[in-house]
Amino acid sequence: MKSCKLSWTLVAVLTVIVAALGYKFTVGNVKPSDDGRQAVILSKDERNALLLEMRVWLQSSQGILAAASEKDFDAVIKFAKASGMQAEADTPGSLFRKLPVEMKALGFDTRGKFDDIAAEAAKSKDSNQVITKLSVAMNNCIACHEMYRFVEDSK
Numbered sequence: 001m002k003s004c005k006l007s008w009t010l011v012a013v014l015t016v017i018v019a020a021l022g023y024k025f026t027v028g029n030v031k032p033s034d035d036g037r038q039a040v041i042l043s044k045d046e047r048n049a050l051l052l053e054m055r056v057w058l059q060s061s062q063g064i065l066a067a068a069s070e071k072d073f074d075a076v077i078k079f080a081k082a083s084g085m086q087a088e089a090d091t092p093g094s095l096f097r098k099l100p101v102e103m104k105a106l107g108f109d110t111r112g113k114f115d116d117i118a119a120e121a122a123k124s125k126d127s128n129q130v131i132t133k134l135s136v137a138m139n140n141c142i143a144c145h146e147m148y149r150f151v152e153d154s155k
Ligand code: HEC
Pocket: 051, 052, 054, 055, 057, 058, 061, 103, 104, 106, 107, 110, 137, 138, 140, 141, 142, 144, 145, 148, 149, 150, 151
């Protein structure tokens, strides 16, 4: 009887721990920011890595537009792939726990949309289609920037 009670206590304790970890994983390391957004708190290196990733996304977006206007579809594919799922390997693993789940979803969706642009360029070689897809992908840029900022841990 006694050991049965003990194991239920253990189950309860473990459930609380798992729930707490799950919660942390879902909400990420955030606090409200005075500009109305959520501040995602990161180490200096993590913040730098993400901002670098952002600048690559901006370069890809401009590169895709420039290449599509010249109907250079090999260049469209090159720029789009630089921001696609393959580039996710450069993202530090520690970030996975700190970013809120919606942010991760938007980030992965954006990478997927860049891959989609590469596939469209390869398949249709239609610059209008490429530009339309880029314009839709860039709604993700707007949506995420509206919600979040990156703040360096002051420690
Ligand atoms: C999943 C969320 C998310 C998405 C999607 C996203 N960004 Fe960002 N981006 C951020 C955050 C957060 C910052 C930091 C903003 C701040 O701290 O004020 C940022 C910053 C930037 C910066 C500034 C980089 C620097 O060096 O300071 C650029 C440029 C940028 N993003 C471009 C883009 C472009 C282009 C896209 C779409 C193709 C995009 N971002 C999509 C979250 C996102």
